[in-house]
Amino acid sequence: MSEDRSTPPPEGSTPPTEPQTDAAGQLPALERSVMGSVGVALMGAGLRSARPIRKLVLGSVGAGLAAMAATGRNPLATALKIRQTPQGEVLVSDAVTIGKPADDLYRVWRDLASLPRLMTHLKAVEVLDGRRSRWTVEAPTGTVSWEAEITADEPGRRIAWAALPGAAVENHGEVLFRPAPGDRGTEVVVRLAYHPPGGSAGAIAARLFGEEPAQQLRDDLMRFKREQELGFAPTTEGQSSARAGGQA
Amino acid sequence: MKAIVWQGANRVGVETVPDPTLLLPTDAIIRVTSTAICGSDLHLLDGVIPSMEKGDILGHEFMGEVVEVGRDVRRLKVGDRVVVPFNISCGVCDPCRRGLFSACDNSNPNHRMAEALYGGVSGGGLFGYSHMYGGYAGGQAQYVRVPFADVGPHRIESDLRDEQVLFLTDIFPTGYQAAENCGIVPGRDVVAVFGAGPVGQFAARSAQMLGAAHVIVIDRVPERLAMAEAAGCQVINYEQEDVLVALRESTGGRGPDHVIDAVGMEAHGHGPGALVDTARQRLKLSFDRITALRWALLSCAKGGTVSLPGVYGGLIDKVPMGAAFAKGLTFRMGQTHTHRHVAPLLSRIEAGEIDPSFVITHRASLDDAPDLYRTFRDKQGGCIKVVLNPWA
Numbered sequence: 001m002s003e004d005r006s007t008p009p010p011e012g013s014t015p016p017t018e019p020q021t022d023a024a025g026q027l028p029a030l031e032r033s034v035m036g037s038v039g040v041a042l043m044g045a046g047l048r049s050a051r052p053i054r055k056l057v058l059g060s061v062g063a064g065l066a067a068m069a070a071t072g073r074n075p076l077a078t079a080l081k082i083r084q085t086p087q088g089e090v091l092v093s094d095a096v097t098i099g100k101p102a103d104d105l106y107r108v109w110r111d112l113a114s115l116p117r118l119m120t121h122l123k124a125v126e127v128l129d130g131r132r133s134r135w136t137v138e139a140p141t142g143t144v145s146w147e148a149e150i151t152a153d154e155p156g157r158r159i160a161w162a163a164l165p166g167a168a169v170e171n172h173g174e175v176l177f178r179p180a181p182g183d184r185g186t187e188v189v190v191r192l193a194y195h196p197p198g199g200s201a202g203a204i205a206a207r208l209f210g211e212e213p214a215q216q217l218r219d220d221l222m223r224f225k226r227e228q229e230l231g232f233a234p235t236t237e238g239q240s241s242a243r244a245g246g247q248a
Numbered sequence: 249m250k251a252i253v254w255q256g257a258n259r260v261g262v263e264t265v266p267d268p269t270l271l272l273p274t275d276a277i278i279r280v281t282s283t284a285i286c287g288s289d290l291h292l293l294d295g296v297i298p299s300m301e302k303g304d305i306l307g308h309e310f311m312g313e314v315v316e317v318g319r320d321v322r323r324l325k326v327g328d329r330v331v332v333p334f335n336i337s338c339g340v341c342d343p344c345r346r347g348l349f350s351a352c353d354n355s356n357p358n359h360r361m362a363e364a365l366y367g368g369v370s371g372g373g374l375f376g377y378s379h380m381y382g383g384y385a386g387g388q389a390q391y392v393r394v395p396f397a398d399v400g401p402h403r404i405e406s407d408l409r410d411e412q413v414l415f416l417t418d419i420f421p422t423g424y425q426a427a428e429n430c431g432i433v434p435g436r437d438v439v440a441v442f443g444a445g446p447v448g449q450f451a452a453r454s455a456q457m458l459g460a461a462h463v464i465v466i467d468r469v470p471e472r473l474a475m476a477e478a479a480g481c482q483v484i485n486y487e488q489e490d491v492l493v494a495l496r497e498s499t500g501g502r503g504p505d506h507v508i509d510a511v512g513m514e515a516h517g518h519g520p521g522a523l524v525d526t527a528r529q530r531l532k533l534s535f536d537r538i539t540a541l542r543w544a545l546l547s548c549a550k551g552g553t554v555s556l557p558g559v560y561g562g563l564i565d566k567v568p569m570g571a572a573f574a575k576g577l578t579f580r581m582g583q584t585h586t587h588r589h590v591a592p593l594l595s596r597i598e599a600g601e602i603d604p605s606f607v608i609t610h611r612a613s614l615d616d617a618p619d620l621y622r623t624f625r626d627k628q629g630g631c632i633k634v635v636l637n638p639w640a
Binding site for chain 2: 222229233
């Protein structure tokens with residue numbers, strides 16, 4: 001996983017995935033072969049077509065797909081900065097600095113059952129035993145749930161977890177807590193890796209509809225920071241305006 | 249209540265809207281006694297600031313009387329007479345604790361919009377200034393909701409008139425911070441101010457207060473230049489003189505030690521560069537027209553400071569970066585950290601060092617405001633600063 005910071009993470013923290021070779025929308029093998037076949041078929045249909053407009057459209061779409069398959073890159077995923085491993089896992093990470101001690105923030109995260117309060121797309125986390133828990137999320141297609149286990153627990157520094165085999169959405173991740181330089185509190189770094197339902201096309205659709213984990217993670221981290229620093233979330237909901245109903 | 253409402257590009261109107269209510273325990277409601285139209289409101293009128301929505305209540309320069317406080321408000325009491333900084337700041341995040349109030353981490357509910365445009369981070373919220381800046385209802389209205397009421401509002405205990413203290417909410421601190429950012433060496437440094445609008449006027453007078461040896465103000469509107477001249481500034485009308493030649497001559501070939509661009513993203517200017525900027529802005533290819541910024545970079549002395557209180561919104565090109573680099577310029581810019589300037593500048597007003605009401609040319613009711621937005625934008629009738637009485 002790419003580490004954009006000059007400050008090295010504390011010892012003992014390892015990224016949730018193998019350091020990936022490419023962070024710029026590398027397509028998985030299966031997707032490439034499907035895309036390549038469809039592309040070639042479209043090009044063929046285009047060439048056979050009598051109507052020039054169809055020849056042009058089918059030909060160029062087909063050529064585009066074939067080129068994507070040949071180079072192994074999905075230009076849309078690259079443009080949207082969706083990071084993927086060669087195995088087709090989507091990588092998501094973000095960070096926020098919060099003016100509180102690492103121990104306090106760690107304790108909030110370690111209380112898994114209360115996480116849905118911070119992360120609005122999380123519907124419930126049910127703690128099964130010391131290591132295992134059941135996670136339920138709201139997805140565009142309905143609720144999805146899986147079992148996960150904690151794979152590392154370093155009080156005040158790091159929590160890592162992974163979905164157990166057979167999960168609907170294969171995923172793993174970690175959260176790091178490290179002191180910020182000066183008196184700024186704690187840097188909270190979250191790294192997630194998951195297999196998007198629908199491959200890179202699914203990840204792109206989710207990004208475009210604003211349901212994608214990178215966006216959810218950003219919102220969740222800001223909500224966490226504000227909950228910790230202010231004790232509430234700023235809002236304009238219910239304020240006066242000249243719109244229908246008079247409210248914003 | 250009555251409020252000034254954004255109805256789309258080039259359309260503001262007076263509408264009756266619901267009275268504001270407390271939304272959080274840290275809120276207060278202010279009965280507005282005076283409010284003003286800011287030059288930056290004209291960017292909203294012109295539709296060049298993204299993320300405005302029809303029905304938004306405008307206004308970020310206002311003062312009044314506290315009529316209601318939330319249960320967690322400690323410092324402010326019902327009946328207090330207050331000026332309210334245009335920035336909304338939480339007061340507890342790291343930027344706020346360092347005095348960088350406009351960079352507040354926590355006050356913008358729509359942080360994601362600003363993050364998408366501005367490098368992954370969001371500044372604080374502003375009153376009445378687009379949803380990207382929080383979508384907070386503004387104060388060109390009879391009442392306004394003030395979030396973080398213990399952090400922003402500043403009590404006025406002396407008997408100074410509204411007109412003398414109203415501009416502590418924005419344009420006086422904004423002009424002052426622009427001058428302070430220059431790091432003026434008293435008795436030695438020459439400061440040039442592009443734009444003789446309200447912020448430019450306060451920047452010029454603040455530069456004088458901070459000891460500038462000489463202040464030069466550049467504009468094209470005669471009454472604005474006259475106002476600067478009355479304060480003892482040298483003035484240059486860029487439509488009558490070549491501004492770069494005039495600045496060079498006025499400074500013995502060195503250029504001004506510091507240049508303040510109090511114009512921002514909708515510079516008029518002239519010449520091919522200005523024409524290209526206008527076309528690009530109209531076509532939404534670019535947010536900003538940057539004649540003033542170009543002149544600032546080209547005219548500034550070696551080792552000098554270019555200070556930008558004027559608002560910029562997006563991407564710009566054809567910036568003479570080579571000149572800036574060759575001369576070793578320092579850039580200072582950004583939204584004003586209003587909160588930290590209110591008390592010291594109020595002291596200067598109380599001591600009689602400055603009476604900010606000099607800048608007012610028009611006084612009116614809310615009903616007159618839509619016309620006055622246009623008057624102000626078109627710089628008609630000698631209009632420099634409009635103050636509104638919401639109860640007139």
